[in-house]
Amino acid sequence: MAVQRSSWEGADRMYIDNPEWPAPAANPENLAFFTAASQGKLLYGRCHACAQAHYYPRRICPNCFSAEVEWVEAGGHGHIYSYTVLNGDAGERVLAFIELDEGVRMLSNIVDARAQSLRIGAPVRVAFGRAGAVRVPVFVLDDTEAKA
Numbered sequence: 001m002a003v004q005r006s007s008w009e010g011a012d013r014m015y016i017d018n019p020e021w022p023a024p025a026a027n028p029e030n031l032a033f034f035t036a037a038s039q040g041k042l043l044y045g046r047c048h049a050c051a052q053a054h055y056y057p058r059r060i061c062p063n064c065f066s067a068e069v070e071w072v073e074a075g076g077h078g079h080i081y082s083y084t085v086l087n088g089d090a091g092e093r094v095l096a097f098i099e100l101d102e103g104v105r106m107l108s109n110i111v112d113a114r115a116q117s118l119r120i121g122a123p124v125r126v127a128f129g130r131a132g133a134v135r136v137p138v139f140v141l142d143d144t145e146a147k148a
């Protein structure tokens with residue numbers, strides 16, 4: 001999918017505007033997540049009872065059902081765990097499981113990348129796409145690692 005890179009904030013945060021993306025359903029449980037995303041922060045959950053990280057963040061740990069969870073800001077870097085390329089009327093879209101450096105996997109989209117340049121294990125970093133009134137985390141290939 002061709003998207004427009006709209007701006008960079010700081011050294012590491014990218015915002016992408018694509019008015020075609022639908023807004024996710026808002027509810028009290030995900031409000032903090034989307035509020036953080038609008039500020040360029042990707043949150044995941046960590047449980048104090050079992051010490052495991054999880055995504056998406058929620059009020060109850062999905063591993064041990066403890067309510068002793070906290071929301072933690074991720075560094076925004078990870079790699080492609082798996083992906084698929086969808087071809088439709090709107091063009092090519094890439095749906096992917098991203099494994100963050102913090103060890104959690106999340107389903108997201110990879111934008112602004114040709115399918116031929118994707119591979120499992122490729123480094124990615126978070127960007128924030130506009131979906132309706134909120135921003136949602138998506139990923140772009142992290143070419144800064146190759147240049148380093």
Ligand SMILES: [Zn+2]
Pocket residue numbers: 047048049050051052061062063064065066
């Ligand atoms: Zn737990």
